Amino acid sequence: MEHLTQKKKLSIMIAIMAAMFFAAINQTIVSTAMPKIISILDGMDYYTWTINIYMLTSTIATVLVGKLSDMYGRKPFLLIGILLFMVGAFLTGTSNDVFQFIAYRGIQGIGAGIIQSSAFTAVGDLFPPRERGKWMGLLTAVFGFSSVLGPLLGGYLVDHLDWHWLFWIFLPIGIIAFGMITVLFPKVEGTGKQSIDYLGSLFMTVAIVPLLLAFSWAGTEYAWGSAQILGLIATSIVFAFVFVFVETKAKNPILPLHLFKNNIVTVSNLIGFIMNFGMMGAMIYLSFFVQGVLGISPTYAGYVTMPMSIVMVISSTIIGQLISKTGKYKHFALIGVPTMIAGMAIMIFMNSVPMAILSMIVFGLGLGIGMPVFSIATQNAVSHKELGVVTASTQLFRNLGGTIGIAVMGTVMANNLKTNLQDTMQNSPVVKDLATLDPKVTEQIVGFANPQALMNKPLLEQTEANLPADVQPIFAQMIQGIRDALGDTLSTVFLTGTIVLVVAFLLVFFLKEIPLRTSNQASPEGEKEEDIVLDRQNS
Structure with a gap:
């Protein structure tokens, strides 16, 4: 596909961006509305699961499809991904309770993982590493644009229409994207018929799932040192060792272990894991701050988060062009990651809408500068025949970091919130005032003494x-006390995210930089001869 005409490449990129936009807009449209939706479904105890299940299924789908798309081409998986995402979106809109909602979001996650992995890999098929920067930047901009439109539209719809329409309104775009991929995307043969690593796929899955369950339940459902949590972690470790053993024996491993002998791949994936751990774990609770602490409705909450997306769109597009022009990438990471740290550090102290907007601007700038770097670095570090699997490994580590980060931050939030609420209620004069009221009135007021109530401003x-x-x-004073307790709790969450991002920044200094290749047929510069021979033997 690298040697297609520029006009043909452009038409294919339009089709890819349409597919990416469909998946991204359906993900971002629920971001500001999610707290209210889960509140309506009476499922705040399962809030993290509505996010985790999506990340979990998309993570597994991403890594499985990476290797399969190397074998059978990208087109069939793009089509399957779009179809699964449409089915999942439709079913999610029919949910009657939080458990159905979680199950159907899982189907959406499978589709999203397939689309994301196939789309970014397809860019690598079309363009050599030196040219990928600007196109990766455009794909990031597509997601950024959806991040602008999605929260605004989602907040408006959940305030004025039935929440089910958030999952149905963009289904026509999915149909259009499916048609564009079918017509415009050429059928390209992969590496040929090879054995599929079923055992590796199985053991990778059963290693990941217990790990994520452990982090989701630890500190909330079960104590960190409980038999349930320790058992899940032990199970994950055992199956991880089994997975590694299986991969060393597999003829065509689902995740070739020799990739991690490559310094650039290993360091980039570690940075991606840690960055998403801190970023997703903290950012997912931003809606709680805007709506719960500042008392802003979902409609206007979208305006508060919008600056981050706008700045990310602009900066990622510019940085992509600069990477393609200079052929260098490391110094952009050295600028972008600390900028993200500064943005999240501001979140720790934010207590007003202007400070929230400032934190969004700074964080979005760092995100746009830093995030495209690591995908380009890993793709440039391996041969083209392993493009799909190395791209999948990048998404795997990012998604694992995000999923575990959400779970850990959820534990941090739950534990601190319980303590802060107890302190607030015990030290507040509201308790004495409630004792003087009619018992029925007191019972009505006390029913709102939880953060979940803060998400429903009209009520x-x-x-x-x-x-x-x-x-x-008295009622107003109690609600303000709960807002203060939630605000203190979220400051702790944002502080934890900031510390984690600092670790990611330190790792950037260990990232090796090699010149971006000008052709997909060339071997990565600096690749050792024995590694090339090993690759040929493995293929």
């Missing part, structure tokens, strides 16, 4: 308006 306003005039100040 809070209606409840306060219906209370007797002398009771309204």
Whole structure:
């Protein structure tokens, strides 16, 4: 595909970006609306699972499809991914409870993982590493644009229409993307018929799932040192060793272990894991701060987060062009990651809308500068025949980091929130005031003494308006106390995310930089002769 005409490449890129936009807009449209949706479904105890299941299924799908797309080409998997995502989106909109919602989001995650892995790999098929920067930047910009439009539209829809429409409104775009890929994307043969590593796929899956369950339940459902959590972690470790053993014997491993002998691949994947651990773990709770602490409705919450996406779109597009022009990438990571750290550090102290917007701008700038670097670095470090699997490994580590980060940050939030709420209620004069009220009124007010109630602003306003005039100040004071407790808790979450990002920045100094290749047929510069021979033997 590298030798197609520029016009043909452009038409294929339009089709790829349409598929990426479809998956991205359906993901971002629910970001600001998710707290309210889960509140309506009465499932706040399972909030992290609505995110985790998506990340879990997309993670597994990503790594499996990476190797398979090297074998059978990208087109069939792009089509399968779009189809699964459409089915998952439709079913999610029909959910009657949080458990159905979680199951159907899992189907969406499978489709999203396939689309994401295939799309970024297809860019590598079309363009050599030296030219990929600008196109990777454009794909990042597509996601950034959806991050602007999605939260705004999602907030508006959940405030004015039934929440189910958030998952149905963009289904026509999925049909269009499916048609464009079918017509415009050429059928390209992969590496030929080879054995599929079923055992490796199985043991990789059963190693990942217990690990994610352990981090999801630790500190919330079970104590960190409980038999359940330790058992899950032990199970994950055992199957991880089995997976490694199976991969050393497999003729065509699903995740070739020799890739991790490459310094660039290993360091880039570690950075991606740690960055997403801190970033996703903290960013997923930003909606809680904007809506729960600042008391902003989902519609206007989208305007607060919008600057991050706008800045990310602009910066990623510019940085992509500069990477292609200079053929260098490391110094952009050295600028982008600390900028992200600065943005998240501001979140620790934010107590107003202007500070929230400032943190979004700074964080979005760092995200746009730094994130494209590591995908380009890993693709440039291996031969083209392993493009799919190395791209999948990058997504695997990022998704694992994000999923585990969300779970760990959820534990940090739950533990700190419980303590902060207890301190607030014990030290607040509201407790004494409640004792003087009619028991029925007291029972009604106490029912709102939890952060979940903060996500439904119209209900809070209606409840306060219906209370007797002398009771309204007591109710307002209690709600403000809960907002303060939630704000203190989220500051701890953002601080944890900042510390994790600092670790990622330190690892950037260990990232080796080699010139970006100008052809997909060339071997990576600096690749040892014995590694080339080994690659040929493995193929």
